[in-house]
Amino acid sequence: MSTPLLQVEDLRVRFSTDDGIVHAVDGISYTVDTGQTLGIVGESGSGKTVSSLTTLGLTRAKNTTIEGRILFEGRDLVTLSDDELRKIRGNEIAMIFQDPLSSLHPFYKVGAQLSEAVLTHRSVGKSAARARSVELLELVGIPDPQKRVDQFPHEFSGGMRQRVMIAMALANEPKLLIADEPTTALDVTVQAQILGLLEDLQRRLGMAIIVITHDLGVVAEITDHIAVMYAGRIVERAPTEAIFGSPQHPYTWGLLRSIPRLDTPRDEELVPISGRPPSLIQRPSGCHFHPRCPYVREAHKRIDPRLEPVTGDPGHFAACLLETDVRSRIWRALQAGEDPASLRHLVVEDQQPMRAHATHRLASQEEL
């Protein structure tokens, strides 16, 4: 295999705050190849945004500790100087953000903000940068770009502003585009348009995309792989079909069961995941998901699961202490409409001695 475009290895990000140390990202590993799309899914505070901001060096601060490696085309971004990293930002790796309303500067014309992205990394004249801005607006499907380039952000609708953000990110033809909740602030119909646009642009420009979202439904269509994050860790990682076809982690089950579907009876209730996201300062013992897991065993409160390959499913990784066969029985039962509480009998405490979970190694070097 050739080297992947982006290879994150055992990345850890900690913030020291007045309340204690926040373990925002706790040893995650993933890779993204050129032309591929990775979805990082998790709820607020799961570390998905922090991990991406760290890739761009935007979490660097006095109170931040960053460990691990972020290899971009073989260069470790963690060890680059601020200025070297700045030259990569917006140039080889670009990012778009959740709220296009507040992500554009209200005082500058759209054209000026697009030109700035070009001029920061290219030594071209102002008129060339402006021509490029018009071209970019056209690329992202904004009608009448000659006129729009001289307008202010407040003259654009939400969806159009997100298109402007995407245009700005594409200004220097990045090899990797990170989209952080790109559709969360938008209307449902506009969401589909923006996702379609990203897919289309990827096909035309051949870049890699990381889509960060809390909504599995958003990434279902456009991703090749999905990593599910919980409490700063990846708890499940697999090709998209495997995540939807045979999900392995109880948290993923919860996420899947909370997506509205068109193919199920209308009266079927959406099932929320009970409980609250854990504190990243005082993390739960053992498996971090155990306080919210319907299938928890006593031992799970002590043993910290590692992300390991799922038996018989290469390329699929999960960090769950339940045995693979138990997991597949539960998922089948859940799909049949069973209530999680009624499935407790499948996980009743066995008297067998603990398996050697603690000695299992993190399968971080593996391809996704």
Add this chain to the structure above:
Amino acid sequence: MGRYIIRRVLWCFAMLLIVSAAVFFIFYVLPSADPAVLRAGRNAGPQQIAAIRHSLGLDKPIWQQYLIYVRQVFLHFDFGYSYQYNVPVRQLIFSRLPATIWLTVGAVIIWLAIGLSVGILSAVKRRSILDRTSMTTSLAFISAPVFWLGLVALYLFANDIGQFPILPGQGSYASASTVFQKAASMSLPWCVLAAATSAVYARYMRASMIDTLSEDYIRTARAKGVPERTVIRRHAVRSAITPIVTLLGLDIGILLAGNAILTETVFNIPGVGRLLYNAINVSDLTTIQGITLFGAFFIVFFNLIVDIAYAYLDPRVRYS
């Protein structure tokens, strides 16, 4: 844009009319002293007072008096005669205005230069020693009364009584003739007047910068790879300075309106504030009234400037 300015100007006129009504009410309807008696002097008899009352129009009905007053002020720009000096109040104010303008302009330049740069640096180097030191110092300057600070400055640096006699002291403005001498004589008052205000501006600018630096569009600029200096200058300061413009407009208006009264008194500068101070001492009602109206004019005028400046600074205002 043109309609916006016209609307603002009309609103200013309405504002000034309201202020003139309030001033008229305070000085004519609820007089603290009888203007005719004040005008007549100490040894006047009742007939003399009645004659003066007639000549001032004080025997007419209130509403007529108001109409006359408004006509005089707005059409003829006539604020009446000072009881004390027996010269037109307008002439009196205009003769004092240059000193006040000098004082204000110099102080504004100093406090903007110091206040804004300290505020920006403090915000960028937040929680550093520099930040903590400058914020503590600014608190000290805000807490120090201007008259005390003025006296301390004179005691330390004035060339007549100072411990380090390096700068012109009290009353030096009146005797200064060249621009250079005038500037030198103003240097102590400028610093004293600017001290507290620059401290306020530093704290205000710091808070505004910290707010702005956490905005999403700042993160966007950084994600674009824009160098940090440019992020600060072009993206953050540009936004953070907008609320300062409001503050500045008001402060300039207030100072020109005669509110440099303490500084002008301590340093014996013949400005509008000092004129007001003297007028209050001798109950020179027309002068007080004239300065009040004049002050209202300056404040309304600079508010207008701020409104127009806002439309240029923030494109969202222009189109709404």
